[in-house]
Amino acid sequence: MLTAADLTQFHGTETWYRHALLRNVTYTEGVQYLAKEAGAYWLIDEIAINNKFNSRLREEEFQVWKLRCDGSGSGADLTVEDGNGNCVFSKRIDFTDFPLPEIDLWFTGIVNMLPSEY
Numbered sequence: 177m178l179t180a181a182d183l184t185q186f187h188g189t190e191t192w193y194r195h196a197l198l199r200n201v202t203y204t205e206g207v208q209y210l211a212k213e214a215g216a217y218w219l220i221d222e223i224a225i226n227n228k229f230n231s232r233l234r235e236e237e238f239q240v241w242k243l244r245c246d247g248s249g250s251g252a253d254l255t256v257e258d259g260n261g262n263c264v265f266s267k268r269i270d271f272t273d274f275p276l277p278e279i280d281l282w283f284t285g286i287v288n289m290l291p292s293e294y
Contacts, residue, residue: 178213187292191205207220215273219279238282238284241281243269245276
C-alpha cells in the first residue's frame with residue numbers, strides 16, 4: 177500500500193511521461209509512481225484537462241494542486257492555489273479510494289511533479 181514516505185524518494189526526474197490525451201503535458205517519475213501505485217491516473221487527467229480548458233488556470237504559471245480526502249471510500253476536495261496561498265480553482269470529488277489522506281502536486285508550465293522533484 178502506498179505511503180507518503182514512499183514518495184520522498186523522488187528528487188528531480190530522469191524520465192518524462194506524456195499525458196495520454198494532451199500530449200504537450202508531461203509528468204515526472206514521481207507522479208507516474210503515484211498514479212500507478214494509487215490508481216490515480218484520474219488525478220493526472222484532472223490537472224491536464226483543467227489546464228487545457230480553464231482559462232483562469234492557464235494564466236497561472238505555477239500551481240499547487242491539493243487533494244484532501246474525507247476518509248476511506250468518501251469524497252475529497254481538489255483545490256488549486258497560485259503558490260501564494262490564493263485559491264484559483266476548486267472542485268468536489270464525490271468519491272475516491274485514494275489511499276493517502278492528502279497529496280500536493282505542483283504544475284508549472286507543462287510539467288506535473290511532486291514538490292520534492294522541483
